[in-house]
Amino acid sequence: MIELAGVSARGPAERGRPRVVLTKVSLEQRAGVLGIVGAPKDGTSLLLDLIDGTAPPASGRVVVLGGSPDAVRARLARVSLEAPLPDALRVDEVCDLAADLRGEPRRSAEEILGALGIGALARRRVRSLALEERRAVALAIAVGSKAEVLLIEEPLALLDPVAPRLVVDALRARAASACVIVTTASPRDATRLADRLGVLTSGIYSQLPPELAHMSLGPEGGASIRVVVAPTHGKSGAAALAGILGGDDAVARVETATYAAPSEAVSVVVSGRDLARLSRAVTHAIATARVDVELVEASTLSLDAIRAALAARAMSPPPGSLPPGPASLPPSALPGVLPPAGIPPLPGSMPPASLPPGSVPPGSMPPSGGAR
Incomplete structure (x- = not known):
């Protein structure tokens, strides 16, 4: 499970760009896919940095799998838009390295990559891969791992035309037992992948009802x-x-x-x-x-x-509430209506019990010059 409670954070300062901030973000996610719609300038990348422990919160609480992000980092898998991989290695060697770092048994690279239809890349050097191929490799390694939390930036961007459908199927299958959070600037991609939706706007997080999208x-x-x-x-x-x-x-x-x-x-x-x-x-x-x-x-x-x-x-006002108007004013403010204390009692009625004995409400006193 992932839980953020009132989390605020500031990203690193970059020359010529406004600093990215998150303000009092609160969310929970268990098994399934949470799709967060927004751009990096809205704080999507910073949010994933907080969850995987590469950035500290300024305030609030971040809990991942019952502990701090640093303590459970080996149980997380992160795929960024740039998909950095070690250039000097072959793709199959990267698959082995990823398994070793997580303490998982090694599997055939062809098997891992085959889930996304890219088994032919297993013997290629990373430096020879195009960005689209790097992203596909990084996604295949993350999906094929035993990580309990998957954090994916733009999961359907910069992929071969056939790959998005395979990525959707693979992530949904993993979401049966893992917590998956994807961030994307595309509402269409988010709705294809996620069973819950949210929106980040200039660091402010809101839940997004599916019907609204x-x-x-x-x-x-x-x-x-x-x-x-x-x-x-x-x-x-x-x-x-x-x-x-x-x-x-x-x-x-x-x-x-x-x-x-x-x-x-x-x-x-x-x-x-x-x-x-x-x-x-x-x-x-x-x-x-x-x-x-x-x-x-x-x-x-x-x-x-x-x-x-x-x-x-x-x-919009809550369902069933009345719009503001004269009916919402206190009785004393309505034209021609006396406040409760000024309502004359009926003839022969007793004064209110809260008044001292022998006193009468002001409204029951005869006007000046009246009968004596």
Whole structure:
């Protein structure tokens, strides 16, 4: 488990750049995938530095696997965007070194790398790898380890076009028994990977309800889902899928396109007002049409739009509360209404018990010049 309670921190000073800060961040994560949307300038990298112990908090508490980050560092795996690896070694030697540092038994490099389809890189020198290959190697080593906490920056960025799907499957499989935190500036990548979402904005952390990431800011609201039909079924499969979806009450619009899909596949974009009903319609249509699909993903808002929606929600009154107005004023402030002490008693009634014997409320005294 990872727990941060009221954590504030400051990143190192960099010339020409504002210092990155985190302010009173509190979060908990157990097994599963937590996707945090934000950029390094918002504090995403600094947050992972706090969790893996490479940066100390200025205040607050960081607990990882029941102890301090330094005490459990061998049980963590971290993959940064740059994916630094020792240039002088071969990839298989890096796999062995990583296992040794964690105290784990060595495994075949081909087996570790094969999970992401890069087994052919095992005998390559690290210095010969492109950045995309380095990142794939680092991800494969982290996912293939027995680490109980995985910290991944931009898990789907700078990868071969086929690799993202393998990374999603591998991280979700590991999340069954490990605590996984991914940071990304892409809301779409976060929603593909995570079962819980959060947003970092200039060092301030907020939980992100999944439905908010998928909501539409247009006048009609709603959501959309993109289905990528595999090349084996191509346009004919997409047409069959579109035909079934077009007759479903949950679907408001269906569009197809080839330019938005990779490797000669065809993309079908389905729109409707309710994401849950739309998801059921898509699942039913795929099963009925019996087409192979490469990807099913809900559309997401941009990061700026998500932040705007969170701000708007924070300013909205709680459900069931009354808007501010005359009804919220105290009785004494309402026009024509006397305060409780000034309400005359009914004829023949007794004065309040709290008044001294023989006294009467001011409101019951006759006006000056009245009957005697």
